[in-house]
Amino acid sequence: MEFLYLFWEFFVIGLVTIGGGYAMLSPVTQVVEKYGWMTENELYNFVGIAESTPGPFAINLATFVGVRVGGTTALGVFGSILGALVTTIAVVLPSLVIIIVVTKLFDKFNNSKYVQGVLYGIRPVVVGLILASVIRIMCTVILPNLNLKAITGEGFKQFNWISLIIVAVFFPLSRIKIKGKKIHPILLIVLSAVVGVVLFGAIGVTQ
Amino acid sequence: MKKVSLWQIFITFFKTGLFTFGGGYAMIAILEEELVAKKNWITSEDMLNMLVIAESTPGVIAVNTATSVGYRLRGFFGAIIATIGVVLPSFIIITGLSFVIELIADNKWYKAAFTGIQACVTILIINAFIKMAGQLKRDWFNVIAVLAAFAVATFTNFNVIFLILIGGVLGLIITLIYEAVRKKKQAVKEVVNDGDIDKTIESDISTNVSSDTLNGNLNAQSDIIDSATDGINENEQSGGEK
Numbered sequence: 001m002e003f004l005y006l007f008w009e010f011f012v013i014g015l016v017t018i019g020g021g022y023a024m025l026s027p028v029t030q031v032v033e034k035y036g037w038m039t040e041n042e043l044y045n046f047v048g049i050a051e052s053t054p055g056p057f058a059i060n061l062a063t064f065v066g067v068r069v070g071g072t073t074a075l076g077v078f079g080s081i082l083g084a085l086v087t088t089i090a091v092v093l094p095s096l097v098i099i100i101v102v103t104k105l106f107d108k109f110n111n112s113k114y115v116q117g118v119l120y121g122i123r124p125v126v127v128g129l130i131l132a133s134v135i136r137i138m139c140t141v142i143l144p145n146l147n148l149k150a151i152t153g154e155g156f157k158q159f160n161w162i163s164l165i166i167v168a169v170f171f172p173l174s175r176i177k178i179k180g181k182k183i184h185p186i187l188l189i190v191l192s193a194v195v196g197v198v199l200f201g202a203i204g205v206t207q
Numbered sequence: 208m209k210k211v212s213l214w215q216i217f218i219t220f221f222k223t224g225l226f227t228f229g230g231g232y233a234m235i236a237i238l239e240e241e242l243v244a245k246k247n248w249i250t251s252e253d254m255l256n257m258l259v260i261a262e263s264t265p266g267v268i269a270v271n272t273a274t275s276v277g278y279r280l281r282g283f284f285g286a287i288i289a290t291i292g293v294v295l296p297s298f299i300i301i302t303g304l305s306f307v308i309e310l311i312a313d314n315k316w317y318k319a320a321f322t323g324i325q326a327c328v329t330i331l332i333i334n335a336f337i338k339m340a341g342q343l344k345r346d347w348f349n350v351i352a353v354l355a356a357f358a359v360a361t362f363t364n365f366n367v368i369f370l371i372l373i374g375g376v377l378g379l380i381i382t383l384i385y386e387a388v389r390k391k392k393q394a395v396k397e398v399v400n401d402g403d404i405d406k407t408i409e410s411d412i413s414t415n416v417s418s419d420t421l422n423g424n425l426n427a428q429s430d431i432i433d434s435a436t437d438g439i440n441e442n443e444q445s446g447g448e449k
């Protein structure tokens with residue numbers, strides 16, 4: 001049954017999200033929460049991994065969720081692999097069909113005011129969803145107890161200063177250009193991992 | 208266009224999937240280099256068209272591009288082989304890695320590293336937002352839609368898939384209304400000017416069609432060029448590090 005849910009949810013996500021990668025993060029977060037498949041925290045940890053392993057970000061994300069959910073079934077390791085297969089195929093299948101049709105009818109598609117109208121409406125929504133991901137992940141990092149859907153004073157009691165400082169230092173670092181080139185995201189991730197190991201592991205800073 | 212074997216398609220896309228990090232535009236720059244410059248499988252104009260398709264159809268941009276190129280090269284089976292090729296490396300690597308993650312998830316050092324990495328991931332997503340927001344037209348609909356989608360997705364449990372669908376319907380309605388209003392205005396203006404209704408309708412249609420397609424094409428083309436250069440920059444960056 002779990003596999004059916006996996007297939008359906010990722011099929012729908014693949015069918016409606018335009019803009020790839022980070023656009024899919026919001027719907028995927030919602031889905032894993034809805035079924036209790038994993039915590040937001042686990043998912044965000046994986047975003048760092050997905051970004052620093054080869055392959056399209058969105059496929060990495062789908063595969064990961066599939067492995068984790070499939071692994072919780074009675075099938076064990078086989079379930080993990082089956083889960084990964086199911087999510088990967090589900091997320092790719094809608095594109096495969098749509099692309100084949102659209103490539104055939106390219107000129108009609110590109111000049112159709114209906115298609116352009118729909119895209120005009122979807123683009124800002126996707127950008128809004130990415131903004132929502134920004135705020136949600138910001139909260140898990142800095143205010144881990146805050147529930148954005150039911151904000152209480154309780155949520156502000158734990159405030160992770162150190163993480164806020166890391167964000168504040170890394171943001172300008174990610175935007176500067178050295179000889180016209182930005183610092184590569186993978187390098188930033190490795191750097192942040194080192195900072196994390198040193199601060200929270202070696203020195204033992206508590207938030 | 209040359210006849211390319213399915214095996215060649217598979218290998219090429221497998222390699223592309225294996226060596227691009229982050230996906231999307233980074234991958235497109237590599238495909239351009241590989242397929243247009245080196246192998247001469249497709250023209251750069253074809254590549255641009257495929258990018259337009261990949262960006263404006265649902266799904267993962269990198270996979271969409273692969274499917275589209277595969278289809279152009281060898282039809283239906285080309286599309287399937289290219290898609291499998293580009294997805295397979297991720298599939299293998301992530302499946303393997305997930306088991307490792309599960310084993311070490313409670314390790315102190317792993318947790319420490321990921322406390323740092325999460326802060327960095329925040330920034331990556333902020334940058335994705337800045338980039339995509341920058342590609343939007345500056346108009347009221349876009350501003351309101353971004354904020355509304357953000358608010359609903361953040362503070363309620365409303366299904367975000369429905370948000371996307373609602374956005375699509377609204378965009379279509381607004382575009383059609385805008386079109387109709389503009390047509391009417393133009394028609395009224397020209398009736399006042401020369402009073403010849405037949406002529407008015409004729410010229411109205413022709414100007415509308417030509418300016419529309421022209422604008423649409425120009426916008427799309429400049430978008431592509433922007434994103435392609437972005438991709439190439441990213442590509443150079445990763446190349447530089449190796």
